[in-house]
Amino acid sequence: MDREEILDQLEKLIKLDVDATHAYDQAIKNMDQSIVRDKLLSFQGDHRRHIDVLSEKMRELQGTPPDLTADFKGFFIKGFTALRSMIGAKGALQAMETNERLTTSTYEKASGLGWPADIAAIVRSNWADEQRHLSFIREAISGGHV
Numbered sequence: 001m002d003r004e005e006i007l008d009q010l011e012k013l014i015k016l017d018v019d020a021t022h023a024y025d026q027a028i029k030n031m032d033q034s035i036v037r038d039k040l041l042s043f044q045g046d047h048r049r050h051i052d053v054l055s056e057k058m059r060e061l062q063g064t065p066p067d068l069t070a071d072f073k074g075f076f077i078k079g080f081t082a083l084r085s086m087i088g089a090k091g092a093l094q095a096m097e098t099n100e101r102l103t104t105s106t107y108e109k110a111s112g113l114g115w116p117a118d119i120a121a122i123v124r125s126n127w128a129d130e131q132r133h134l135s136f137i138r139e140a141i142s143g144g145h146v
Contacts, residue, residue: 017126024043
């Protein structure tokens, strides 16, 4: 991958994580189970850390990280999560499962790109976070935690 491709891919991942943080805002607002809410807050923190680390890599490559506002796709994801969250904690988690499936599959695909070693390690670490998020959310739904 050349510098421009790396910057383009980093921007896409950052936007994905920005969208995820906005979706988590909606789910957290409607989560009355404190254990699950605390986990969601932690996962939102992971997404914020992803944004920070990936943005720093963009700056190292003389790129400009994207704005931290949701784009159209993020607006849709946030709205979808808000609507699902209105029907309660289970709806919020079901919306977050959909969102985390997207982030997990996107990071999985990104992990197969020809990144420089330092960025490849970050992408793999972020992918592991996404897998952990998705696993917890699925367990919370199926295990009756909500």
